[in-house]
Amino acid sequence: MAERAQTSILLTGAGVTNDDELLSVVRAAGFNVRVEPWHSEVPALVESQAFDAIIVQLPLPGVGLGVLLSSIRAREARCRQAGLVILTPENDIGAVEKLVGRGVNRVLPNTATPEEVLEALKAVHSVAHRVSVRLPVQLEMTLPAGESQAFCQTENLSESGMLLRGFQHYPLGTQFSFRLQLPGTDRCLKGVAEVARTTDVGRENVEGFGARFVEVEESEWSEFERVLSKPRDPVN
Structure with a gap:
């Protein structure tokens, strides 16, 4: 994949x-940090500027976290796929x-140590870089009601998922076989994946x-990496 710029927090x-x-602790770990004390323009900031991860300390004066x-998760927001760590009062x-x-x-209590917050930040940032690409996928899974087959389209892809x-809605943890059609070729990336989350349609x-x-078959992995490295609009 193409080399990315220094991580922006x-x-x-x-x-x-x-x-x-x-x-101080986060910068010492090699992250590029922008400090923005809370004000009414922060929501507009996260829609217009890209950050790899965001740390938010609650409560937010005059506004709820939902705003x-x-x-952050608006469809056109530059931060839509940024990792989000929330520090909140324990109650x-x-x-x-x-x-x-x-x-x-x-989510961490706002009494967490800087080192604990740094570990959470590293965890959310470890999620692989995603790119927006629409490709057809065939799914096959075994459910309590029997064998099921479905056809979907990717919204975005990364090396991890x-x-x-x-x-279709499936229980978290459901594993399924998949065939992902690779563009410009008759080749498919085949493997096994697991449902990790459902989307929040409203956000x-x-x-x-x-x-x-x-699990992924190694035979087509290099072609899949080529798809990810091709210049496209990044999701995060």
Whole structure:
């Protein structure tokens, strides 16, 4: 895949300053960090500028987390696929954790150490870079009701998995065989994948599910990497 620029992180929210100890720890780990104390234009910022990951410290003065989350995950937002770490007061953790897998990637108490936040940041950033590409996929899976076959279209792809557009809904953890048609050739990438999440239609404007690769036939992997490295609009 094409080499990416230095990882860009946005740190925003209540009480965030350039003197924050967290800022020093994250920068020391090699990340390029922009500090943006909370103001009314932050939602517009995350729609117009690309960041690889975002750290948000709650509460957000004068606005709910849902407003910012909708801006980050808006279909045309430059940060749509950025990893999102939320730092929240301990008594709100339960409510915020309900958003994990629905736009939020990690939730920590705002008493977490800078080192704990850094580990969460590394975890959400480790998700492979995704590119927007529409390709047909054939799925075959075994469900309690019997064998099932479906045809979907990719919304985006990465070395670790794919986001599939379709109206089918499957339980998290469901494994299935797939055949992904590679463009410009009669070759297919074949393997086994696992349902990792369902999309939030209201925020993502896509009905479908995300799947991670479990096993992939090596014979077509180099061709798949060529598809990913071809110049396209990045998702994140």
